[in-house]
Amino acid sequence: MSAHFDRWPHIVCAQQFSRKWLEEEFLPLTDQMQKIVDIGGCSSLEDKRMVSFFYQPSTRTRMSFEMAMDYLGGRVVFSSENAGEFSSAKKGETLADTFRVINRYRPDVIVIRYDHDIGARFAADVSRAPVISAGDREPGQHPTQALLDLRTIYKRRGSIDGLKIAMVGDLDKGRTVRSLCYLLGKFKGIQIYFISPHNTRMGEDIKMYLRKHEVPFAEHTDLRVVAPDVDVVYQTRAQAECGTLLDRSEGYFIVDGIITSLMKKDAIIMHPLPRVDEITTDVDSDPRAVYLTGQIDSGLFTRMALLKMILTP
Amino acid sequence: MSAHFDRWPHIVCAQQFSRKWLEEEFLPLTDQMQKIVDIGGCSSLEDKRMVSFFYQPSTRTRMSFEMAMDYLGGRVVFSSENAGEFSSAKKGETLADTFRVINRYRPDVIVIRYDHDIGARFAADVSRAPVISAGDREPGQHPTQALLDLRTIYKRRGSIDGLKIAMVGDLDKGRTVRSLCYLLGKFKGIQIYFISPHNTRMGEDIKMYLRKHEVPFAEHTDLRVVAPDVDVVYQTRAQAECGTLLDRSEGYFIVDGIITSLMKKDAIIMHPLPRVDEITTDVDSDPRAVYLTGQIDSGLFTRMALLKMILTP
């Protein structure tokens, strides 16, 4: 296990990972995990117990974690797909009480999605068992998504340094791009373009972080202008309540055939899913689209790698 | 594996099964499955992973599939009991995206109940892993129910040819009787009586199918007239919004002591459950009632047989 995890066994925010850990431990281990999936699984965590505790529903992320545990031979001994609605939470119980109780059952790891923007970090404070955040409430963080995004980019480019990336859409609440910014701040030569409507621009906290880490960024409202220059177009989820992404008077925020025709041949198109109208379906068959392929695979291998590191002495 | 399944590994509608497959492969295999349950299970699918994905809740059908997988030694690695409410579906994700994602996790089989009348067929189109429909939204289909119904009848009569069956209740939306009609169309000497209120008569599509396959059928509004002649009284679920089944001015659509007194000694009474008032509880102890016994057993053996066929090379 990495020195990093010796001191703080929880995974709650993207800032906690060092470049050294990312490059020397995490990324190589994800490739090993891919090999395990290729042979149908292994039994290395066969005596380990995961509790999967989702206050907010997230079928995709829960499936990714539970599948990851299964491929490593571990068991999901308890799973709740909507604990916020069903559990003691509704009766007013605090997260601290809930986590103290869960810990008495001695699980080996707890995966939590909590309906609060610092929920997982708080849970980690009272938990003896390692806690892995499966996403805070927006605009919090989603550290395992940031790791899988990093791996997806790395697998295509062979490195992260020098990356030019456009983050597109409603960026103010986008926990996935927020977490990815934290990770990218650890690398060199990064250039970020934020493409968003005026009222959903990337938060000031992230911009301050990037300035501090000397990551240059620029804000735009037309993806067509930026698309030819970037290695990655990272489209984010449109917020249900606003349809401004489709409103061309604000700018150009959709990934469609026009955008793909402008992009470099070796660039990639990413999206955390679920996708609605912000990427048109004709883009799906473009070989540069990885949101239904490489990102999902990297998600599985990433969660396996984390479980393996946390649960193996 | 049958030649049938080599070409199209999915189970989405009753029409897809041939009489030859039903008689020579499916029915004999269900008897083998019964023996496996009798000895407490086996491990023949021990390295296989099922994803159980229910957009609409259906405790009974989900339990039947998950138990079937367990008796064969396989694992349900992910189960969602209300994906339609909880998952990305609510955020507007398409079924195609969802299935592409699930497939990246490489499950061996996906059981789906989708909230659309052709959902499972559509899912199968984009799925690499075999898809088994656990029921469309009504008035779609419920192919595994049709198979278990067929087996239930077969086990009592020793054959399907020559069957006289009364299908009773709100037939317009009854996916189970619709699917069963498709199966019966493959046999000889079948006679079907549709007994329903005027405004919930069997759909024209099914009638056309039966005419094409030369299955004679008749429509009635009084089960008492038909009961003495038939081998099977198949009562269906009353639609919640209409109480016409209990309204005797429309006809006689309830299975009660009067009906059982008219029925043949070796006839059987079927129902897909859940049952409310359309079969009175005094009928439950009649030896001809199989809705709480033989049909449930056949459901387990049927799903086991399908899983075994699909997952065994």
Place this chain on the structure above:
Amino acid sequence: MSAHFDRWPHIVCAQQFSRKWLEEEFLPLTDQMQKIVDIGGCSSLEDKRMVSFFYQPSTRTRMSFEMAMDYLGGRVVFSSENAGEFSSAKKGETLADTFRVINRYRPDVIVIRYDHDIGARFAADVSRAPVISAGDREPGQHPTQALLDLRTIYKRRGSIDGLKIAMVGDLDKGRTVRSLCYLLGKFKGIQIYFISPHNTRMGEDIKMYLRKHEVPFAEHTDLRVVAPDVDVVYQTRAQAECGTLLDRSEGYFIVDGIITSLMKKDAIIMHPLPRVDEITTDVDSDPRAVYLTGQIDSGLFTRMALLKMILTP
């Protein structure tokens, strides 16, 4: 297996247990279960199947049962966290039909929380498989909670005879204190203080039971008066709709620093959880507080002991 369970394999109410069984079989077995948890589990129930069927959500109790099954090597082959909302129940199916169906799948044990105050007892009447109640709707019973409470007290005091206990809060609907009263009625020298607002006093049925079993009890409205005398302060859940526990004009019903300063050094503070404001959080670190520690542990060991007894020939 105890003679007790030979005759009636179900666990549905606290009255069913004899003092002899509690002291000679149940309590010793819970200590064995603790040892099994300490070594990480065993495989003694490895061929056994549990169905976990919760009509009402209860994350904590469901987790306790499913973890208990896992530590003994058994499998939870089907779990529903909100069957009342999702299942056939909503379509009007009776509990009897549901349990007949579940039994056809031949589970080894069924854990049920039903949304009715005598639900589990009724389910047991139609079930071939042993049924364990995971709590009736209030003001019914919660027999496994009573057993774990009894064990918690026993582990601290070494005996139950001679116990002085204060039961505090909204007692009229408190199924946990109701079930505990039934258990305590089997022991000697018990004294019970009921501390509650006037409109939520302990029910007359429990008082009659205690009188019949010659257990003296008294009713108070000020916990401060009783706290110095008792071995156990058992605080119950405040009913959501009434805030009278916090209203000091009615009496003193809260466990806080004042109460702990009055209590005996070797007394304990219990609560069935979830806890909201009726025990202040500064009490949590008091070594006499067992609601987040000993009670949870005893819950796991209690459910393991019951499963072991029921499922081992």
